[in-house]
Amino acid sequence: MPSDFETIPRETGAADGAPPRSEVSLTINGRDWSGVIDNRVTLLDLLREEIGLTGSKKGCDHGQCGACTVIVNGRRVNACLSFAVMHQGDAVTTIEGVGRPDALDPLQAAFVAHDGYQCGYCTPGQICSAKAVLEEIAAGVPSHVTRDLEAPIATTAEEIRERMSGNICRCGAYANILAAISEVAEGAR
Amino acid sequence: MRAFSYEKPGTLAEAAAAGAREGAKYIAGGTNLIDLMKLEIETPAHLVDVNGLGLDRIEETAAGGLRIGALVRNTDLAADPRVRRDYALLTRALVAGASGQLRNKATTAGNLLQRTRCAYFYDTNMPCNKRAPGSGCAALEGISRQLGVVGTSEACIATHPSDMAVALRALDAEIETMRADGVARSIPIGEFYRTPGETPEIETVLGAGELITGVTLPAPLGGAQLYHKARDRASYAFALVSVGLVLREDGTGRIALGGVAPMPWRVEAAEAELGEGAAAACEMLFAGARPTEQNAFKLPLAERALAALLAEARS
Numbered sequence: 406m407p408s409d410f411e412t413i414p415r416e417t418g419a420a421d422g423a424p425p426r427s428e429v430s431l432t433i434n435g436r437d438w439s440g441v442i443d444n445r446v447t448l449l450d451l452l453r454e455e456i457g458l459t460g461s462k463k464g465c466d467h468g469q470c471g472a473c474t475v476i477v478n479g480r481r482v483n484a485c486l487s488f489a490v491m492h493q494g495d496a497v498t499t500i501e502g503v504g505r506p507d508a509l510d511p512l513q514a515a516f517v518a519h520d521g522y523q524c525g526y527c528t529p530g531q532i533c534s535a536k537a538v539l540e541e542i543a544a545g546v547p548s549h550v551t552r553d554l555e556a557p558i559a560t561t562a563e564e565i566r567e568r569m570s571g572n573i574c575r576c577g578a579y580a581n582i583l584a585a586i587s588e589v590a591e592g593a594r
Numbered sequence: 595m596r597a598f599s600y601e602k603p604g605t606l607a608e609a610a611a612a613g614a615r616e617g618a619k620y621i622a623g624g625t626n627l628i629d630l631m632k633l634e635i636e637t638p639a640h641l642v643d644v645n646g647l648g649l650d651r652i653e654e655t656a657a658g659g660l661r662i663g664a665l666v667r668n669t670d671l672a673a674d675p676r677v678r679r680d681y682a683l684l685t686r687a688l689v690a691g692a693s694g695q696l697r698n699k700a701t702t703a704g705n706l707l708q709r710t711r712c713a714y715f716y717d718t719n720m721p722c723n724k725r726a727p728g729s730g731c732a733a734l735e736g737i738s739r740q741l742g743v744v745g746t747s748e749a750c751i752a753t754h755p756s757d758m759a760v761a762l763r764a765l766d767a768e769i770e771t772m773r774a775d776g777v778a779r780s781i782p783i784g785e786f787y788r789t790p791g792e793t794p795e796i797e798t799v800l801g802a803g804e805l806i807t808g809v810t811l812p813a814p815l816g817g818a819q820l821y822h823k824a825r826d827r828a829s830y831a832f833a834l835v836s837v838g839l840v841l842r843e844d845g846t847g848r849i850a851l852g853g854v855a856p857m858p859w860r861v862e863a864a865e866a867e868l869g870e871g872a873a874a875a876c877e878m879l880f881a882g883a884r885p886t887e888q889n890a891f892k893l894p895l896a897e898r899a900l901a902a903l904l905a906e907a908r909s
Contacts, residue, residue, distance in 0.1 A: 444598055534695065571696065
């Protein structure tokens, strides 16, 4: 099956008693990828170790930090808590698909302008998450701080803080992350 | 992680047959199961992916309620206009749980079946009767601040971590299943979870291979529907105590608690005391409670949370 990506070569280990593997095809940042992988490979490890898209980061590997956040079929998820074999036919967007250095997404530009990071390790997850947060608010998905469950939801600082709580920043750049997201939300209005 | 084989059946009958295989486990969102597989606390030899079964719809029932498919994601359930309007307690409980990323994957059935977050269940170097039956309970003499105060046993003081289940308990949900032999049944949520007793590894009444297919809500209760979650940080943390309250205009209502017991905790008799106030209701809710020195604060915390919700509901 044709892949748009060059897969990092590795031994297949297909001897008897080898761990079960499965074939999977999915679209990553608009390009097709197909391959045969160990069933235990997470979506995060597929992206980083098999395909070489190292923008998505492995922080805790247990869904607690959000550094691995990617967008699957339009929704943000923790790539570390998902088996790649379960993503047959899915469309995945990673930070590499959000924007490029010469064509930044407005959120990426806002993170630069507001210094929304220090070490930068959590930033790809923060930006993927923030993109989805703005869409979730526009779609009327309520949050823990939404008081009126039936009225349209305003993109307030309180809403952004609550919705971004699944993305931890060990450096504590939260104030600037909030400023960056707020600016883009403001611009979208 | 232990190796496993994988299949994604397209029909319920195929799934039920596959789920009955030795060492098989169903996977839906996987947000809890994959975490536990990485730690080798869960070691399925075979995963049956139920995401192809079409159980992802919310439909109105003839009785005026809703039938929620087992695979409806927590985000979609919380955002459904009918749920927001008629079962606000369920939306409020859902959005109090986990993170946006996790709610996008987590399913209705998986949320019900998630395992405890007791630190000793997660720490494979420590005894835990739930993880390794008969090995003992490290929590009893350990750090128990987060753990259960009522419905617990000498063998286990773990809590059920779900917020969603607290709302479903208050709303009298019924859990629909299909057994491995293809027979369907409906289980009131009040009969779904088992107290730990001597066998804390057995958490529900589900049989081997029995698959949750949906959850049914009766017709809306109306009234004020509120959820308060007390936790160590403002967002994305498990409850120390949570309180779900329905208070109707005639003064009747429902109370269910989270973070205090091995299951969403409801004592129907306590609801007759709603007019008497939080203290009277909590006396019945916590009858027979056996808190540790470290988590005895949960009893007054629950009472104050309930008092605050009652005041809010009446204002």
